[in-house]
Amino acid sequence: MTNPNRELAYYDAVWASAEVSASEESRIRQILRMVPADVETVLDVGCGDGRVTNRFPGHMDIVALDFSREGLAHVKAPKIMSHTHALPFADNSFDLVLIADVLEHLKPDEFCETLQEIKRVARTYILINSPNREKLSEARAECQTCRNTFHMNLHVRSLSPAWIQKAFADTFAARTVRFSEERWPYQNIIITILKHHLFREYRYFHMAMCPHCGSKLQKRNVGRLALRCLNVLALLNSGIAIARKFIGMKDGSVEFFVLLQRRQLTRSLGPGNSATMQGKVGDCS
Ligand SMILES: [Zn+2]
Secondary structure (H helix, E strand, C coil): CCCHHHHHHHHHHHHHCCCCCHHHHHHHHHHHHCCCCCCCEEEEECCCCCCCHHHCCCCCEEEEEECCHHHHCCCCCCEEECCCCCCCCCCCCEEEEEEECCHHHCCHHHHHHHHHHHHHHEEEEEEEEEEECCCHHHHEEECCCCCCEEECCCCCCCECHHHHHHHCCCCEEEEEEEECCCECCCCCHHHHHHHHHHHCCCCCCCCCECCCCCCECCCCCCCHHHHHHHHHHHHHHHHHHHHHHHCCCCCCECEEEEEEEECCCCCCCCCCCCHHHCCCCCCCC
16 A cells, blocks of 8 residues: 655655766657657656756757656746646647656556546657566565565556557557667566565665655665575576576666657647547556
């Protein structure tokens, strides 16, 4: 069970002190490279601290939207505090709707409504960026206060470009699909299960906050014997990773980027006149 106020507290804390790492910088550049040249108006849904919004070319009119006040404080463009599943804009309001590193955080109801909303307000393009086929169990953390386990970045779903294309297929088609160069580090699923269940060894992230009780994640002390066993498991995992590389197996890219384009151009219809263009997003559970 998660508490929305605690989730907001987590995002506020993240955006209050967030830094842009090298992989984040690469992600931002890839998003900007995929913006079509004919785009004039942009909505950045779930903009966070505006790390992408603030980098858009000056000739584009961009509006940023997020529910974190701390995040919006860093945004240097027109901004609106709102949830992603209730966009306060008319149909077809923006040439491009960007939703980057957001969908993986959304609960089932919010997720379906958000997909419908971005589809409704996007006139021509939707640009989606998300972790690529993430194995959620590998990033689980355990709260030392209430023993709840949760994804350390509060991700609740794993997505792929194929799923995105299928979900929007009735009105949008993929124009470009790209992947990050950065690859997921190999982690054997059986070793992960052993770490979790035999040694209660989970991931640690200094900003992580338990969505159940609100406690900040604490580092756990591990006994000497458990530490030895964990070192053996880590060595075993490294051995498997090396063997996989040796036989040419590649680990998946960390991020995907999909640029969707509306199948029928609606530019001539203009905002608020899109009744025939709005279909339902397919099964979005
Ligand atoms: Zn807790």
